[in-house]
Every structure is written in C-alpha cells, then in structure tokens.
Amino acid sequence: MKISEVSKLLCAKMICDHQLHAFDVEIGYSSDLMSDVLTLDTDNLLLITGMCNLQTIRTAEMADVHAIVFVRNKKASTEMIALAKEHGICIMESPFTMFKASGLLFNAGLKPVY
Amino acid sequence: MELNFSIEGGDFTQAGQASSRVKKVLKQLGVDPKCIKSIVIALYEAEVNVVAHAHRGQIRIQIEKDKIITIIEDEGPGIPDIALAMQEGFSTASKKVREMGFGAGMGLPNIKKNTNELQIDSVVGESTTVKMVNYF
Ligand SMILES: Nc1ncnc2c1ncn2[C@@H]1O[C@H](COP(=O)(O)OP(=O)(O)OP(=O)(O)O)[C@@H](O)[C@H]1O
Ligand SMILES: [Mg+2]
Numbered sequence: 551m552k553i554s555e556v557s558k559l560l561c562a563k564m565i566c567d568h569q570l571h572a573f574d575v576e577i578g579y580s581s582d583l584m585s586d587v588l589t590l591d592t593d594n595l596l597l598i599t600g601m602c603n604l605q606t607i608r609t610a611e612m613a614d615v616h617a618i619v620f621v622r623n624k625k626a627s628t629e630m631i632a633l634a635k636e637h638g639i640c641i642m643e644s645p646f647t648m649f650k651a652s653g654l655l656f657n658a659g660l661k662p663v664y
Numbered sequence: 665m666e667l668n669f670s671i672e673g674g675d676f677t678q679a680g681q682a683s684s685r686v687k688k689v690l691k692q693l694g695v696d697p698k699c700i701k702s703i704v705i706a707l708y709e710a711e712v713n714v715v716a717h718a719h720r721g722q723i724r725i726q727i728e729k730d731k732i733i734t735i736i737e738d739e740g741p742g743i744p745d746i747a748l749a750m751q752e753g754f755s756t757a758s759k760k761v762r763e764m765g766f767g768a769g770m771g772l773p774n775i776k777k778n779t780n781e782l783q784i785d786s787v788v789g790e791s792t793t794v795k796m797v798n799y800f
Contacts, residue, residue: 583766584766585767588705588708588709588770589770589777591701603764604676604677605712605764605765608680609708611684611687612684612687612708613701613705
C-alpha cells in the first residue's frame with residue numbers, strides 16, 4: 551500500500567520529503583510499546599502508535615521502520631520531525647483512534663505481523 | 665576502530681546516540697544490513713537500559729575486521745538476579761520509563777536474540793557490565 555494511500559484513508563497530515571510519498575508498506579503494527587516494536591524483524595512495516603516522543607523516532611530508526619502514523623491527534627514536535635527527516639522516516643498525524651486507524655488499514659489490505 | 669560514548673541515567677533524549685552513530689559507521693563499512701540491524705537493536709536496548717535503570721554509563725565499542733565488541737558499563741543499582749532479569753516480561757521499570765514506551769521486560773531477551781555472544785556481570789548496588797559480540 552502506498553504511503554499516500556495510508557494518509558488519505560486516515561485523513562492524516564503527512565510530514566516527510568516528497569520523494570517518500572511513493573514508497574510502499576505491506577505490514578501494519580499497532581503499539582504504544584517501543585519495547586515490542588524493537589523485537590520485530592519485519593520489512594516494509596507501518597507503525598501505528600499513540601506514543602509520540604523522540605524515542606518513537608529513535609526506535610523506528612533502529613528497527614528500520616520508515617513510516618509512522620501517530621493516532622489520537624498526537625502531534626510530532628519539531629525535534630521529532632528533524633530526526634525523522636534526517637533518517638528518511640515519514641510521519642503521519644491522524645485524528646482517528648488506534649482502533650479505527652488499524653481497522654481501516656486492515657480492511658484496505660495492510661497485513662498483520664502475526 | 666574504537667568508539668566511546670557516555671550516557672546519563674534518566675535522560676531519554678540521549679538513548680540512541682551511540683546506536684545511531686554505530687549504524688552510520690557500519691553502513692559505511694558495507695556490513696550486511698541484517699547484521700547491522702541486529703547490532704543496532706541490541707546496542708539501543710542496552711543504551712535504554714542504562715537510561716532507564718542506572719545513574720550513568722560508558723560505552724566502549726571496538727570494530728574489527730570480522731566482528732564488533734561492545735562493552736556497556738554503568739554505575740547503578742545492579743541486577744540482583746541476572747537469570748530472572750533475562751526472562752521475557754520481567755521488569756522493575758518505573759512509571760516514568762513505562763510512560764516513555766519502555767519497561768515491558770523485553771530488552772535483555774532481545775539483546776540475547778540479536779547478539780552472537782552476551783555476557784552480563786553485575787555488582788548489586790554498584791554496577792552492571794554488558795558485553796556483546798557480533799560477527800559480521
Ligand atoms: N543496566 C541495568 N542496571 C540495573 N538494572 C538493569 C539494567 N538492565 C536491566 N536491568 C534490570 O533487568 C530488568 C529487565 O531488563 P529488560 O531490558 O529485559 O526490560 P526493561 O528494561 O524493564 O523493559 P524493556 O527493555 O522491555 O523496555 C529491568 O527491569 C531491570 O530490573
Ligand atoms: Mg530494557
């Protein structure tokens with residue numbers, strides 16, 4: 551699924567460089583626990599989370615996650631945006647709950663990790 | 665090649681500085697991406713553990729032709745029962761740590777999974793030393 555399609559489905563504001571809009575994610579993972587995100591070894595993962603801090607971006611950097619949706623209307627700080635840009639991570643901000651965002655993406659064909 | 669870092673306990677914004685740097689260096693050296701990911705995840709978990717559980721720490725990294733050796737030494741409460749701490753789900757993390765998205769008791773098992781050699785030594789009330797080796 552194209553990142554631009556994700557942002558459309560979730561009415562999400564997209565914060566990333568333009569060339570990133572075209573890349574694909576195949577698998578979704580919804581969690582507020584970075585401890586769990588670090589145990590995954592899945593490529594092309596979209597992280598759906600309400601945990602909105604610098605450590606979320608760091609975790610994505612280490613886990614090779616290139617796309618994050620912040621749910622429940624959480625806003626990324628300028629520091630987070632700068633770190634994400636530095637590492638080619640695309641950030642989206644959705645007004646939906648984690649449940650609604652996950653449901654919409656699942657329906658649209660995004661696969662679960664397990 | 666040698667790299668050194670220091671970490672302050674409690675300062676979550678610092679966790680990831682060493683792993684981020686190491687990731688860049690290993691990429692430049694052309695190490696296999698899967699291998700880089702394991703090394704970086706293990707180092708990041710160890711960094712977060714110092715920030716979450718200890719007072720301050722030192723990281724010493726040695727990159728050789730065929731392997732990377734990382735030693736993370738901290739001053740802190742130490743680990744009374746290392747075997748217990750290695751179990752998935754065991755955590756003494758504070759509320760503050762949990763609010764940051766950590767403290768599920770998954771870090772040490774994840775370090776084990778992502779390293780070729782792991783040795784943890786601790787003196788209760790004083791220090792913890794984590795030594796990790798990964799072969800390229
Ligand atoms: N450097 C350390 N100093 C003191 N205690 C530690 C240290 N590292 C780990 N521990 C102890 O071992 C426990 C388990 O560590 P582990 O990394 O597996 O989980 P966690 O840090 O609590 O949570 P998570 O890693 O999932 O975010 C910790 O809760 C803590 O009690
Ligand atoms: Mg930990």
